Amino acid sequence: MEIKSVMVIGAGQMGSGIAQVCAMSGYKVYLNDLKQEFIDKGLSRIGSNLSKQVKKERISQQDLVAAMDLLQGTTDLNDAKEVDIVIEAAVENMEVKCNLFSRLDEIAKDHTILATNTSSLPITEIAAATKRPGKVIGMHFMNPVPVMKLVEIIKGLATTDETFAAVENLAHDLKKSPVEVNDFPGFVSNRILMPMINEAIYTVYEGVSSPEDIDQVMKLGMNHPMGPLTLADFIGLDTCLYIMETLHEGFGDDKYRPCPLLRKYVKAGWLGRKTGRGFYQYQD
Template structure:
């Protein structure tokens, strides 16, 4: 299964990062978002990201130039008709993802693989909503995509061996380390990470320590590059809440109950860096 043309749906932080990584590794990329401003911002981010790679000696200036010209943008999904692989990177809402995949399913040729960058939603349910469940699976990149080495490969129950092998090979071509996990709530990364973040929020909620001190403990005591509350802001508190709800609903275990403070902050519109305010304030 040869993959040359890659489609990316969603031009936000994850989508633009995924597009950059494919482009700088020799793939033609069709980046789609229904908001033209998102596409414009994505190209600016990709250009800056490629320049960072040049500055670090990861790629040459010529590779960066070629990579940028390899990214084609459109507000319409019809452009996916020429793709061998389409990766979805939109909001973590299952009905929205399923509706979009059903549209992509109608557009793409039979050989196209569909993949989701979801951080928690069942791949098996999404695969079942398409006419190609054997060519559907999860490809969960970490943020920031150009920097983080890991990609979680999540097989739906219906995923064929051929599809799985194709995405394993693609991960190697992207210079990523692919780890295979089962289709289980939160997979591995978020099943471990999100309860830690949630517990950090509980320590703030219960007045155990300040925001800065909670983050300092984990940075200085556990050698984490970023404290859990700062990380929650980077991820998005709405996304953190969504994943905790997925874990609680999936496992029916009270240990995954979202902290009331997390719910309150999302209700207030304090989503973190993307909204300008979370546990910290941002310009």
């Protein structure tokens, strides 16, 4: 099938990034969220990002105007009946996602693909909340979406080859590099990344070294562009904890047990950049 129009649910950092790359590739995009103020903030973020690209002469002013014209904010989920694919980028909570996909299943046309940007939750379970499991798929973008090339495309147990092919073609059209992944906890990216971050936190917890020196080892010794603790602060320590808990529960293996220090920081509200403090302190 050919995809011409998209609804992105969630106007936060990930959702607005997905909406931006879709609009820049010429797709009509409905950006949906619960409140108009969230949508306005998301559209403002997109406009700011594109303005920076104009200043750097990477795109023209005409490109910016054309992309913004393709974006339509909406708080009405019923607009899902107007699109060929819905990409959900809402809160990382299974109950919320299942309820949302069940509602979308009733609203969207029969041909419409329902995709989720989940970073760790099982696609098969989300698909089971619908009557179209063959058209449910994972489309996991990396943050920040406009910059990062990778998209993990995750097939649930019932996802059809036709659905996979349509989403793979969409990813290519967005100038992304899609990778096929089967439905296991954490997929590929977070199954490898999060235990590394968790182990880095253990080295702080056990007094092996300081956050600064641990990050320096991984940057200079392993040629990582960003140390694991800086990256954890960027992702959000609450998100890191949630994914580690998903891995621990999904595999039942204690090698995925979240570090107690990670739990302590989250309970303290030290979530990283978004709260001004994590393994490092940040000013506004």
